[in-house]
Amino acid sequence: MTNVPIEGMLLPNEKPNHESPGNWKEYFSFSTDHKVIGIQYLVTSFFFFLVGGIFAMVMRGELMTPESDLVDRTVYNGMFTMHGTVMLFLWTFPSLVGFANYLVPLMIGARDMAFPRLNAVAFWMVPVVGIIMMGSFFIPGGPAQAGWWSYPPVSLQNPTGNLINGQVLWLLAVAISGVSSIMGAVNFVTTIVKMRAPGMGFFRMPLFVWAVFSAQIIQLFGLPALTAGAVMLLLDLTVGTAFFDPAKGGNPVMFEHYFWFYSHPAVYVIILPIFGIFSEIFPVYSRKPLFGYKVVAVSSILIAIVSGIVWVHHMYVSGTPGWMRLIFMLTTMFVSVPTGIKVFAWVATIWGGKLRLNTPMLFALGGLIMFVFAGITGIMLSSVPVDVHVNNTYFVVGHFHYVLYGTVTMGLYAAIYHWFPKMTGRMYSESWGKIHFWLAFIGTNLNFLPMHPLGLQGMLRRVASYAPEYQFWNVIASLGGFLLGISTLPFIFNMVISWMQGEKAPDNPWRAIGLEWMVSSPPPVENFEEIPIIISEPYGYGKSEPLTANLSNHNPD
Amino acid sequence: MNIQKILNILTLLTGAIAVTVISLWIGKQSYSWLPPQAAAESVLIDDLISFLVTLGAFIFLGVTSTLMYSVIFHRAVKDDFTDGPSIEGNITLEVVWTAIPILLVLWIAGYSYQVYEKMGIQGPSEIVHLHNPLGMESAYAEAKDAPALAEPVEKIDVLAKQWAWVFHYPERDVTSTELHLPSDRRIRLALRSQDVLHGFYIPAFRLKQDIIPNHAIDFEFTPIRPGKYSLTDSQYSGTYFATMQANVIVESPEDYQQWLAKIATQKPSPAKNQAAAEYAQTSHQSVQTGWVTVPPAAPPLVNSPG
Ligand code: HEM
Ligand SMILES: [Cu+2]
Ligand SMILES: [Cu+2]
Numbered sequence: 001m002t003n004v005p006i007e008g009m010l011l012p013n014e015k016p017n018h019e020s021p022g023n024w025k026e027y028f029s030f031s032t033d034h035k036v037i038g039i040q041y042l043v044t045s046f047f048f049f050l051v052g053g054i055f056a057m058v059m060r061g062e063l064m065t066p067e068s069d070l071v072d073r074t075v076y077n078g079m080f081t082m083h084g085t086v087m088l089f090l091w092t093f094p095s096l097v098g099f100a101n102y103l104v105p106l107m108i109g110a111r112d113m114a115f116p117r118l119n120a121v122a123f124w125m126v127p128v129v130g131i132i133m134m135g136s137f138f139i140p141g142g143p144a145q146a147g148w149w150s151y152p153p154v155s156l157q158n159p160t161g162n163l164i165n166g167q168v169l170w171l172l173a174v175a176i177s178g179v180s181s182i183m184g185a186v187n188f189v190t191t192i193v194k195m196r197a198p199g200m201g202f203f204r205m206p207l208f209v210w211a212v213f214s215a216q217i218i219q220l221f222g223l224p225a226l227t228a229g230a231v232m233l234l235l236d237l238t239v240g241t242a243f244f245d246p247a248k249g250g251n252p253v254m255f256e257h258y259f260w261f262y263s264h265p266a267v268y269v270i271i272l273p274i275f276g277i278f279s280e281i282f283p284v285y286s287r288k289p290l291f292g293y294k295v296v297a298v299s300s301i302l303i304a305i306v307s308g309i310v311w312v313h314h315m316y317v318s319g320t321p322g323w324m325r326l327i328f329m330l331t332t333m334f335v336s337v338p339t340g341i342k343v344f345a346w347v348a349t350i351w352g353g354k355l356r357l358n359t360p361m362l363f364a365l366g367g368l369i370m371f372v373f374a375g376i377t378g379i380m381l382s383s384v385p386v387d388v389h390v391n392n393t394y395f396v397v398g399h400f401h402y403v404l405y406g407t408v409t410m411g412l413y414a415a416i417y418h419w420f421p422k423m424t425g426r427m428y429s430e431s432w433g434k435i436h437f438w439l440a441f442i443g444t445n446l447n448f449l450p451m452h453p454l455g456l457q458g459m460l461r462r463v464a465s466y467a468p469e470y471q472f473w474n475v476i477a478s479l480g481g482f483l484l485g486i487s488t489l490p491f492i493f494n495m496v497i498s499w500m501q502g503e504k505a506p507d508n509p510w511r512a513i514g515l516e517w518m519v520s521s522p523p524p525v526e527n528f529e530e531i532p533i534i535i536s537e538p539y540g541y542g543k544s545e546p547l548t549a550n551l552s553n554h555n556p557d
Numbered sequence: 558m559n560i561q562k563i564l565n566i567l568t569l570l571t572g573a574i575a576v577t578v579i580s581l582w583i584g585k586q587s588y589s590w591l592p593p594q595a596a597a598e599s600v601l602i603d604d605l606i607s608f609l610v611t612l613g614a615f616i617f618l619g620v621t622s623t624l625m626y627s628v629i630f631h632r633a634v635k636d637d638f639t640d641g642p643s644i645e646g647n648i649t650l651e652v653v654w655t656a657i658p659i660l661l662v663l664w665i666a667g668y669s670y671q672v673y674e675k676m677g678i679q680g681p682s683e684i685v686h687l688h689n690p691l692g693m694e695s696a697y698a699e700a701k702d703a704p705a706l707a708e709p710v711e712k713i714d715v716l717a718k719q720w721a722w723v724f725h726y727p728e729r730d731v732t733s734t735e736l737h738l739p740s741d742r743r744i745r746l747a748l749r750s751q752d753v754l755h756g757f758y759i760p761a762f763r764l765k766q767d768i769i770p771n772h773a774i775d776f777e778f779t780p781i782r783p784g785k786y787s788l789t790d791s792q793y794s795g796t797y798f799a800t801m802q803a804n805v806i807v808e809s810p811e812d813y814q815q816w817l818a819k820i821a822t823q824k825p826s827p828a829k830n831q832a833a834a835e836y837a838q839t840s841h842q843s844v845q846t847g848w849v850t851v852p853p854a855a856p857p858l859v860n861s862p863g
Contacts, residue, residue, distance in 0.1 A: 068799065072845050072846055072848070073797060073835075073850075074796055074848040074850055075845075075846055075848070077795075077798075078848070140848075140849075142846060142848040145795075145796070146793075147793050151754060151792075151793070153753040153754070153770065154754070154794060154795050157753070157795065157851050159849040159850055159851050246769075246770035246771045252754060252769065253769060286631075286641060287633070287638075287639070287640040287641045288640070288641040288642065288643065288644060289644070289645045290645075291644065291646055291647075292645075292646045292651050293646070294646075295646070295651055317680075317756070317766055317767050317791075318754075318767045318769070319681045319767065319769050319774075320680070320681065321680060322673070325673070325680075326670055326673065329666060329669060329670075330662075333662040333665060334662060336661075336662060337655065337658045337659055337662065340654070340657070340658040341651075341654065341655060341658075343620065344651075344654045347620060347623055347624060348644075348647075348650070350624060350627045350631075351623065351627055351631070352627070352631060352641060352642060352644070353627070353641040354631065354632075354633035354637065354640070355627060355628060355631050355632050356632075356633050357628070357632070365624065365628070369620075369621055369624065372616070372617055372621070373617060376613035376617055377613075379609065379613070379665065380606070380610075383605065383666075383669040384669055384673050385605055385669055385672045385676060385763075386606055388602070388676075388678070388764060388765050389606075389760070389763040389764070389765065391765055391791070392756060392758075392765075392791045392792060393791075453590050456590045456591050456606075457590070457760065458592055458758070458760025458761075458789070460789055460790075460791055460799075461793075462798060462799075463798065464799050465799045465800070466799070467787070511638055540643075541640045541641065541643060542640035542641060542642060542643025543643050
């Protein structure tokens with residue numbers, strides 16, 4: 001019997017392909033290599049980061065003056081709706097999944113994800129989501145304008161009368177993105193539970209893997225609620241059911257519950273991997289083991305669990321009775337305990353180390369500082385009486401941008417620079433990286449710090465026009481916003497030029513400890529010639545123990 | 558005991574004192590970041606905010622100065638790739654560091670609970686039929702040291718619609734687009750919406766409550782400072798959301814009664830409405846798409862069109 005080769009299939013007499021994906025065309029193909037998929041996610045999501053950024057520029061342009069004079073109110077409403085949606089569903093989620101895809105198999109000593117084809121399918125749904133979202137700009141009536149919350153009844157009002165309208169496309173895109181996330185979650189959880197290299201017990205896993213594991217478990221319990229809410233809203237909108245439509249006796253507050261039951265924990269789906277990234281980066285550039293490794297690992301799981309019982313803090317001033325407000329205030333505040341443990345561990349890791357302020361470390365430090373700030377305003381928001389005042393004002397917008405830009409986006413940049421040599425086999429330019437950091441750090445604070453006084457003064461979010469007394473801080477915020485827009489230029493420049501003609505990177509340029517640094521840069525297709533056997537905990541800086549029994553350990557010196 | 562150790566402790570002590578003093582100062586500043594205190598509730602909330610700002614500043618400065626100290630004094634020398642001390646943990650320190658946030662959380666939650674209880678703002682308790690365990694003492698009693706029960710209550714109906722506010726005073730059966738309130742009286746609003754979610758928010762009062770279609774929500778507070786303030790819609794309600802504003806006039810009970818008496822003699826007439834005006838007029842924006850929008854509700858007919 002002759003073997004009929006099928007494209008992409010390995011024949012028994014062929015050697016496994018240990019070539020790196022040298023050909024750029026591979027990144028445009030249906031590859032099942034977790035590393036190619038990881039980079040596909042990263043590049044695609046960065047494209048949408050720029051799209052969401054352009055929408056942000058339009059908003060900040062409009063808010064330079066108190067009057068609504070740059071764009072129509074309808075355009076402004078479409079802008080903040082699409083900005084929020086794109087930034088969450090097409091930038092933070094996919095880019096973090098991209099990193100998880102790239103790093104998890106390498107970090108746990110596996111050859112690939114558990115279900116490589118499912119992985120590829122999940123990725124290819126992301127461009128589909130993007131096309132549907134962007135396509136909604138070209139239909140009569142334009143894109144959805146109900147905010148990324150899409151609270152009914154506003155989201156049920158359809159002035160065009162068309163069946164295909166911005167809101168329907170929005171719900172469709174979000175649903176597809178949810179399906180893609182569920183596929184990813186099943187894949188990650190299976191991979192982490194089943195495919196760890198021999199010797200890698202749970203307490204020998206790197207903290208990034210712990211973080212991804214906790215985050216993906218949230219996806220598994222949370223997404224069904226969001227999906228149910230979205231489907232019910234879609235039915236209300238298209239065939240006229242009455243789940244949420246008060247005109248027909250429905251209850252719009254129920255939608256808020258469905259929505260936030262997922263969307264609060266979703267915040268942790270985003271932030272946990274960033275905590276993981278911090279935990280990977282601080283030990284390397286401080287040259288110390290991560291302080292309190294086990295406690296930090298467990299705190300990720302704790303955060304995932306507590307995050308499931310806090311969603312009502314988004315609804316204190318909605319249809320929520322007093323006793324419920326107070327219960328959820330307490331649960332919300334308790335999230336700060338596992339989070340505080342992490343912050344303390346990072347500070348203790350850095351303390352007394354031998355710090356090296358390379359670009360990744362700068363971004364991680366800047367991100368940590370802005371996260372502490374965000375955590376403090378977060379505690380203020382969790383207090384019911386304070387929230388009664390600042391809910392839905394710019395104070396909240398300032399708070400969550402300190403999380404989403406100050407922490408998440410800065411953390412993502414840290415990760416991109418840190419693993420760039422591994423992914424591309426080339427070094428980036430350190431000086432351009434530092435310019436990028438300072439522009440981004442100053443821009444973020446200039447943009448989002450003024451939002452706090454604005455919110456305390458009572459300026460509302462989602463407004464295209466405002467009272468003249470709010471103009472001063474808005475102009476500062478807008479200038480900071482434009483600076484943030486500009487800050488992406490040195491980054492793009494650095495990445496493109498360095499990827500094409502940067503200096504060749506060694507396997508372990510940072511002298512880091514971790515399986516991913518023991519393979520070549522970029523890693524070969526199936527990662528490991530021989531699956532490593534793990535014999536110690538990660539982060540063994542300052543100790544002479546090797547990490548594995550059969551791969552040469554690049555322990556410095 | 559060697560000199561180095563004493564010096565370290567002194568540095569730490571000075572640092573801690575500096576951070577404490579600065580935090581206390583920032584906490585005092587926080588009052589100036591807020592609008593005037595026009596309701597009894599705002600006094601309580603501002604104290605809570607100031608407390609949280611002080612505590613927050615202390616934590617933030619503590620963490621950042623520790624980090625900055627490391628960044629400045631613990632840098633690796635160029636080309637030194639050796640490792641730092643291999644410290645992996647310290648059980649006592651970790652336990653203390655877990656206990657601190659737990660105690661802080663209990664403290665903050667306890668204080669917040671007290672403030673919330675004193676505010677007694679009511680809200681949508683009828684959605685879930687449970688006895689409200691909170692004693693509804695009023696913030697007014699707290700602010701003025703007066704017995705709460707003696708306060709007379711003024712009832713007003715509030716109707717929100719896309720995009721206008723209408724206030725109805727049952728006592729005289731009159732309507733207005735301006736919210737007039739007698740000062741130093743407990744106000745009880747019945748909040749209703751005609752179409753979508755809206756939010757009742759007066760920044761100078763620090764008070765906010767979403768309005769939900771098909772539900773009348775009771776909302777109580779006590780204005781204490783005569784003046785003119787603004788009421789805004791705080792829950793995104795569609796295209797002209799930002800225009801949904803109204804004036805709030807707090808005046809003495811006598812002036813309030815006079816105003817009620819005066820408008821009772823006026824015939825209802827259509828009120829000015831920005832959303833309706835913008836909708837009717839072609840707009841001046843540089844980027845126009847002509848995307849269709851929900852038409853604004855007809856301008857309300859009121860005795861006092863403001
Ligand atoms: C240059 C950077 C950015 C600027 C100038 C900016 C500005 C804004 C503005 C003006 C709003 C409208 C606030 C409101 O009225 O509710 C907004 C909303 C929002 N932004 Fe950003 N933003 C930026 C980056 C980001 C990033 C990186 C993320 C996420 C990773 C993000 C997530 C969101 C979300 C979720 C909303 C809420 C949208 C909604 O209200 O429906 N933003 N942003
Ligand atoms: Cu939340
Ligand atoms: Cu409204």
